[in-house]
Amino acid sequence: MTPHGGLDYPALTENLRRIAHQAAREVMAVYQQDIEVRHKDDRSPVTDADIRAERVILQELARLAPNIPVIAEEAASEGDFPDVDDVFFLVDPLDGTKEFIHRNGEFTVNIALIVDRIPVIGVVYAPAKKRLFYGAGPGQAFEQNLDPTRDVDQTGAPAPRHIQTRPPPQAGLIAVASRSHRNPETDKFLQQFNVTEFVIAGSSLKFCLVATGEADIYPRLGPTMEWDTAAGHAVLNAAGGSVTKMDGEPLLYGKTETGFKNPLFVARGQST
Structure with a gap:
């Protein structure tokens, strides 16, 4: 870099x-x-x-x-x-x-x-x-x-x-979801994946669990602010993962036009 x-x-x-x-x-x-x-x-x-x-x-x-x-x-x-x-x-x-x-x-x-x-x-x-x-x-x-x-x-x-993300296991993915903010939209989104285990966690720890390979995917279908996600996003990027908007475009920062509010996003490990 x-x-x-x-x-x-x-x-x-x-x-x-x-x-x-x-x-x-x-x-x-x-x-x-x-x-x-x-x-x-x-x-x-x-x-x-x-x-x-x-x-x-x-x-x-x-x-x-x-x-x-x-x-x-x-x-x-x-x-x-x-x-x-x-x-x-x-x-x-x-x-x-x-x-x-x-x-x-x-x-x-x-x-x-x-x-x-x-x-x-x-x-x-x-x-x-x-x-x-x-x-x-x-x-x-x-x-x-x-x-x-x-x-x-x-x-x-x-x-x-x-630490690094892991390849998607053939046996199925581990999804991590918010302890305080999990909603029906999250569960519906995850139905398209072969998820065999859920992990519930709070805060930006969710990004880090994907970064260490303890989980494979973390969708956030609810409101967040840039300061909620930036540090965890950087850790996950460095570990080989990604964070994208729902359309697949990268989640970016400095969104002054939204008051630093994030859109909905998905954090993933390797090619999840």
Whole structure:
């Protein structure tokens, strides 16, 4: 992958991993307490973990790359949409807030770099499950077992391992669907495939399960925002998968005309 505008992708990826780890420590500090739930104007839940994690991420990104704009979920909910060009960050500080509230561990910290409408770097960290995923271009997808209580410099942490999607098994596909948003349209869509097993998961973990070969297909036939999907999309791309709209065209980012809303999409492993 050719770096854009002099960006050092490997160094940037390492820094985004570090920042996600820092944010996850804030998330887990709240997770250990009684969780106070508030609601935004759209009635979606928000907690102190969302706010604290986003504050850390924005502060660190401002130090790391002050000239790259950031679209972040909680700031966006307050109407803060900086102008974006061909390079920008997308941040969801706590994807799966409902899973966080229900304490099932299926929530993630998400940071992605978008270049020319494509997610080229993505970090997805599920701290309660100690699973950190990241991708930075074709063949550069990894998973690391990472305890969020470990020092941010990750001294002594297990080494990351390469991950990749798997070819469609002859015995049938594993489909992953949303724990909170599965609907009849999803089930109808999947009837056209030889699906022999369903896995239910929350947050952007669904992309990562396809990226590791633990699942083969993830359709999302409901509303999402760009910050919900960008980091997981980057991981899946790097692992050999794809994310397309229902017409087969690539899912792109920077859709200012829709307010950064995504169309319906399907995430797939190898040639699913």
